[in-house]
Amino acid sequence: MKKTLLALVLCAGLSNAQTLLSDNFNAYTVGNIGTSATGASAGQGGWYTTASSTDTGATNVSFQIANNDATHGKVVKITGSAAAAGSRSVYKSISTLWSTRTSGNNIVQVEFDIYTGAATTSKNATRVYIYDSGLTKILSGVSLAQDTKVIQG
Structure with a gap:
């Protein structure tokens, strides 16, 4: 148990993260x-x-x-x-922010809230996507269909 706890503490001490963009x-x-x-x-x-x-x-x-x-x-x-x-x-665009990140920090984490609203017949979808720098490829994302409230991603 002590070895496991020590390993976890060491791993936590070696990990780091940086915030490139935060907006509310x-x-x-x-x-x-x-x-x-x-x-x-x-x-x-x-x-x-x-x-x-x-x-x-x-x-x-x-x-x-x-x-x-x-x-x-x-x-x-x-x-x-x-x-x-x-x-x-x-x-x-986060291209400039991404280029100034600490070397080796190559993971993007996105957090957001979507207000789904009441039931609707709308065929609109709410999407949050991460694109490549040329805005030609979706790297990751999630979509909410407004009529069914089904989330895909």
């Missing part, structure tokens, strides 16, 4: 996150807002910082499309 949106102003739905320039806190070319109804107002409740504070609120096509995204 409470310091942001309630209202639009970005300045456009094209992703051309960063908005509050360096976050970008984009809509796919098939989503013709997206505007800057589709992406909001909103007050939720005392427990959760301010949150990101994305108003989804009423159509069955298109997508809307809020993202922040």
Whole structure:
């Protein structure tokens, strides 16, 4: 037992982690996150807002910082499309942060909360993805179907 405990203490002492990005949106102003739905320039806190070319109804107002409740504070609120096509995204690049990490720290950990809302017939999905630096490959992610409340990832 003592050897096992000693081994655990030594392993814990040798491990390290660093936080590259931590954000809870409470310091942001309630209202639009970005300045456009094209992703051309960063908005509050360096976050970008984009809509796919098939989503013709997206505007800057589709992406909001909103007050939720005392427990959760301010949150990101994305108003989804009423159509069955298109997508809307809020993202922040961590490429520069990743390049400044301590050598050998090659694990990404993401923590987030999703408010699922009431039952709905919406075909929208809420997704959290980690992309490669070219935004062409999904490295990891999770998706919540709003109509079934099924989580995949």
